Amino acid sequence: MTIRLNGSDHVLPGPTTVLTLVDRLDLGRTDLAVAVDGAVVPRSEWADHTIPDGADVDVVTAVQGG
Structure with a gap:
């Protein structure tokens, strides 16, 4: 299965949850x-939220500033 991760195509071996993806990105x-x-x-749903094939996924870090 292929997703678009932060603007680039990324191949996953099969159905993947958000938590598994975040762990895999290490x-x-x-x-x-x-x-x-x-x-x-929401973080509380990462383990249960399956990413669909072809999804556009953005993973970002929180940054302080103003």
Whole structure:
């Protein structure tokens, strides 16, 4: 299955949850936000939210500033 991850095509071996994707990316950060097809997925739903084939996924880190 293929998704668009932060603007680039990314191939996954099969159905994947947001949590599995974040773990696979091995970012080692807890201040992440994930949106699937433009909708933010709350962290409490990462383990249950399956990313559909062809989805547009954005993974971003929180940044302080002003």
